[in-house]
Amino acid sequence: MIYAANFKMNHTRNSTADYMEKLAKRMSEKSGGDRVMVFPPATALDSYTGDFTIGAQNAYPAVSGAYTGETGVLQLEEFGIKTLLIGHSERREIMGESQEAVAEKFQFFCSEGFEIVYCIGEPLEVREQGEEAVTAYLLAQFEGIDTRYKKLTVAYEPIWAIGTGRSATVEEISRTHKMLKSHVKCALLYGGSVKPENIQEIAAVDGVDGVLVGGASLEVESFMALVTAGKV
Numbered sequence: 001m002i003y004a005a006n007f008k009m010n011h012t013r014n015s016t017a018d019y020m021e022k023l024a025k026r027m028s029e030k031s032g033g034d035r036v037m038v039f040p041p042a043t044a045l046d047s048y049t050g051d052f053t054i055g056a057q058n059a060y061p062a063v064s065g066a067y068t069g070e071t072g073v074l075q076l077e078e079f080g081i082k083t084l085l086i087g088h089s090e091r092r093e094i095m096g097e098s099q100e101a102v103a104e105k106f107q108f109f110c111s112e113g114f115e116i117v118y119c120i121g122e123p124l125e126v127r128e129q130g131e132e133a134v135t136a137y138l139l140a141q142f143e144g145i146d147t148r149y150k151k152l153t154v155a156y157e158p159i160w161a162i163g164t165g166r167s168a169t170v171e172e173i174s175r176t177h178k179m180l181k182s183h184v185k186c187a188l189l190y191g192g193s194v195k196p197e198n199i200q201e202i203a204a205v206d207g208v209d210g211v212l213v214g215g216a217s218l219e220v221e222s223f224m225a226l227v228t229a230g231k232v
C-alpha cells in the first residue's frame, strides 16, 4: 500500500520539521513494505531523513527563470525532491488550472524524470448523472497525459468526498477503480475523507493500491493509525 499525506496549505516549516521527526521514528518502528509519501507546503520543503518520500504539492514547468512566485526544478532539486503532485482538484477548481496546463506540467516533469502522483476526480453533479458520465469525465482528465509513464501513480479523488467527511462508498470506489484499472496500469490511490475509521474497508477494495489523505494526515498519530491499519 502507498500512504500519501497531502498537507495542502497547513503546517509551517517548524511544525513540518517536528512532524517529520516523529514520522521517521514511527516508521523505523514499523515493519512491512508499505510506502509513505508526504507533500508539505512549499515553504516547508527540505531534505528530511526517514523512511518516506517527500514530494511537492505543485511546481511550475521550468527549471528556473522569470516566473514570479513559482517553484521550479532548481528549487526542488536543492532538497533532492523528485516527486510531484499534479492535477489536484483544488488546483484545477480554485486555481483554475486547465487540462491543457495540467498536461503541460505533466509532460515537462516527465521529461525531468520526476515521479508523478496525478490526481483526477469528478464533481458531485457529474456523479449524480451516473456511471457513464463519471467515466467520460475521468477519462477526459487523461487528455495529454502519458498513462504509460513508468513513474506514474494515479489518485482518484471524487471532489464531493474531499474534506467533506463523506468518503465514497466501497461500492463506488470499487466500480470506479475497476473502470480506471482497465485504462491505466499504474498504482491507483483513492482519496477523499480517508480516516482511521474507514481505512480498513477502503484498503480492502480490489484495485485500491493506496490512499491520498488530507485532513487525517495532519497529525502524525492519525496518519500512522492509517498506515498501520491498512491492507495486510
Ligand code: PGA
Pocket: 006, 157, 161, 162, 163, 164, 165, 191, 192, 193, 194, 212, 213, 214, 215, 216
Ligand atoms: P481529505 O483530502 O482527506 O481531507 O478529504 C484529500 C485530498 O484532497 O487529497
